[in-house]
Amino acid sequence: MADLLPVERALSIVLDAAPILPFEQVQADDALGRWLQEEIHADHDYPEFDKSLMDGYAVVAADLQRDLRPLRVNQEIPAGIDPARLVAVVPGTAARIMTGAPIPPGADAVLIVEESEPVPGDPDVIRPKSGVSPGASLARRGADVRRGEVLLSPGEFVGPGEAGVLAACGRTRVTVGGLPRLSIIATGDELVEPGTAPAPGKIRNSNGPLLRALAGRAGARARYLGIAADEETALRRMMEDGLRDDVLVLSGGVSMGTRDLVGRALRALGVEIAFEKVAIKPGKPFTFGSRGATLVFGCPGNPVSTYVIFQVFARAALRRMMGSPTPSPAPVRGVLAAPVRQRPGRAGYYQARALWSGSTYEVRILPTSGSADFVSCARGNALAIVPSDVEALAAGEPVALLLLDDHDDR
Template sequence: MLPVAEAQARILAPLRTMPVEWVALPEALGRVLAQDLLARRDQPPVAVSAMDGYAVRAADTEEAGRVFRLVGEAPAGGSFQGLVGPFETVRIFTGAPLPAGTDAVQIQENATVAGDEVRFDGPVAPGAFVRPAGLDFTLGWKGLAAGTVLDPRALGLAAAMGHLWLPVRRRPRIGLLATGNELRWPGETPEGSQIVSSNTTTLAAMVSGWGAIPVDLGICPDESAALIERLRDAAGLDLLVTTGGASVGDYDLVQAALEAEGLALDFWKIAMRPGKPLLFGSLGALHVLGFPGNPVSTGVCAIVFLRAALQRMLGLPPGLRHGEARLANALAANDRRQDYLRGFRVRGGGEDRVETAGRQDSSMFATFAAADVLVVRSPFDPPKAPGDTVAIVDLREVLASLR
C-alpha cells in the first residue's frame, strides 16, 4: 500500500495551475489573486487633516495669546484656494487637503472663535494632526501578492489602491459522481437497506468553500454501461471525484469502467485509515480521484487529498496545517496505516485536551460532523497515554479556508 505522503505527491504532480481571468471587485470574494497588485496612487494623494480644527503655520502658534484671522474653510472633498499668510488660519475638516502655506492643524477643542478672529490655547508642532501624502501607501506599492485569498480586508485594500478589476485564478470545475445501487437522493424515502446519498452534498460544500465549482453528476447505479455514460459526461471538467465502487467487491465497478474508457491508473490503495481503497489516474486530460463510499472516508480523503489538489490548481502551496494537543484518553499502538481519528476537545488535567471517539467506524458520519479535530497517527505509532502529545488537524479551520 502506498504511504499517504507519496499518494499526495503523485496526485499533485500532474495537476496544473488554472489560467488567469479578470473579475469585477464585488465578485472577487474568496478568489485567489493570480498576479501581484500594485497601488495606482498615493494614499492619501496629498497632505490632509487628521482632525476637525484649524490649519495654521506651526511657527505662528508659538506666541501665546496671538489672534489669528480666519480667512476661509477647507471641507472634506474640497479645498481652500489660496495661500495662507502669517497669523492667518483656515477652518479645516477631517480629510480635507492642507492649505498652501500651512503645516499643522490645531484641533477645534483648543480654539476660541469670535467672528473672524481665532485664539488657540497653546502651540502646535509642525505636522501636528496632519496625514502626509502617501502615509498609507504610495504609487507602485505591492499591496497584495499573487496567491492571496481575497477576504473582505483584501478587497477593501484593492479598492483603495484604485482597482475595479482583479486578476484571479479561474475556479476549477470539479465533477462529483456518487455510485451505488443502495443510494437515494436527499429528500427521498429509502426502502429496506437503502441509504440517503450524503457524499456529494459534503463534497460540493467543501469544493465551494475551497474556491472551486462543484458539478454534480448525480447518482449512478452499479452498472458498467451507466458508469461509462456518466464518465463521458465529465469531459471538459478539471477533475472528477467519484465516491463508492473503488473497493474489491463484485459491485465495485468504478475502476473497471474507468479502465474501459482508457484510464491510466496511477495507484489504487493507500496505507491510510479511513480511506484505504483510494484510486487516482487520468482519462486523457481529465484527472480522476476515486474515493471510498463510506462517508467518513470520503470526508477525510477530501481533507487530505482533494483540498491539496485544489490548492495546487489555484496556485497556492499545497499543505495541511497540523497542530498539537494532549490526549485525554489512551490509544493502543498503531498498525501500518496512517490513522485519522475523530476527536473532541474536552477539559481535563486543568487544560484543554482531545478525546478520540470510542468507535471510529467509517460509516458513522454523525461523529465526523460533530468532531472538533482529526488526530493524526503515523504508521506504527507507539501506544499513547493520557497527557501524551499528538498531532491534530483542526476541522473547523481546515473546512473554512484554503490556507
C-alpha cells in the same frame, strides 16, 4: 501494510498531477475567494496630498510654541475639496479642517478640536489649549503608498482586504486563477436520494451533497451527476460524462467487494490509475488517477472516509489548480486534551475540535462509532493527525492539526 502508500507520497503524486488552470480576467467583485495572478501597482501616491488625520484646525506649529494666543479662522476645509482652492494659513490664523481634508498651504500641523476652545463673542476666533509639533495629526503625501509600488502579488488570496486595495487602485478587472469544474458521482445500489424515504436495505445518499458542499467551499464549480448503480455499463456511461470536467470525484465502489466496480470501469475508460491504497485512517481504499488533464478521486463509500480524503487530497489539488502557491497548508500544532490510541501502520486523521486558548490550540478528538458516522463530520473543525508509527499520545502532548475551511465558524 507494505503495499500502502504513505500520505505524504500520495499527496505529492496528486499535486504533481494537478494542472494549473488557465488564468481568467474577471470583474473585481468576482475575484473574491480566488488567487491573484498579476501584480497590482499603486496608480497614485496615497494620500495624494497632505491630509488631516483628525477634525481640528490646520495651524503653523511655530505659532503655538511662543504663546497660546487666539487664532482667527480664515476658512473651513471639508474632505473632498480641491486643494488648489485653499487659502494659505499664516501666523495668527488657522483653518477649520475635517478628517481626510487637504492641508492648506503654510500649515504644518493640526490642532485637534479637543485642544481648542471658542472665544466668546467671536465665532471666527479660537484659543489653543496646547501647543503642537510640526507634522502633528497629519499625513504627508505618499506616506502610505508611493505611485508604482507593488501592493499585491501573484499568488495572493483575494479576500475583503485585497478587494479594497483593488478598488483603491481603480482596478475593476483583474487576472485570477481559473475555477475547476468538478463532477460528483455517488455509487451503490443501496443509495436513494435525500428526498426519498429509504426502503428496507436502502440508505440515503449523504455523500453526494457532502461532496458538493466541500467542492463549493473549496472554490470549484460542482456538478452532481447522481447515483450510479452497481452495474458497469451504467457506471461507465456516467463516468464518461464526468470525465469531461477538470475533476471527477466518486464515492463508493473502490474496495475489494464483487460489486466494487470503480477501478475496473475507470481503467476501461482510459484512466491511468496512480494508486489505490493509502496508509491513512479513515480512507485506506482511496483510488487516484487521471485521464489527460482530468483528475479522478475514488473515495471510499463511508461518509467520514469520503470527507477526510477530500479534505486532505482533493482540496489541495483544487487549490493548486486555482493557482494557490500553498495548495496543502502546513499543519499547525495543538495540545491534546485527552489521550488517543491507534493501531500503528496508518496515519490517523481524526475529527477534532480545536479551540484557540490564546497561546495554543486545545484539541479534543471527537468520539465516533467509525467511518460511517456521518454526524461526526458536522461536529469537528479540524483533523488531528497522529503519525502512522505512533501507537498512543497522552493528554498534554502536542499533535498536528489540519485546520478545515470552516474552522473559524465552528
